Amino acid sequence: MAMELNLGGRVRMKKPHPCGGSIFVLTRVGMDVKLRCETCGHEVELPRAKAERAIRSILKEEET
């Protein structure tokens, strides 16, 4: 079952970004997934399958 990734949604990655942040915002969801680090603003693009493996959890809207 595919992970439910929504544009604008926030996810926690298994491995933190070099800046120390581990929360990313989804800025593109498709065959490729684009994520922007919430801490430093850096964007990364990954094939969807790889992105799904790298995500620890999808945050609920109220989570910080």
Ligand SMILES: [Zn+2]
């Ligand atoms: Zn960062």
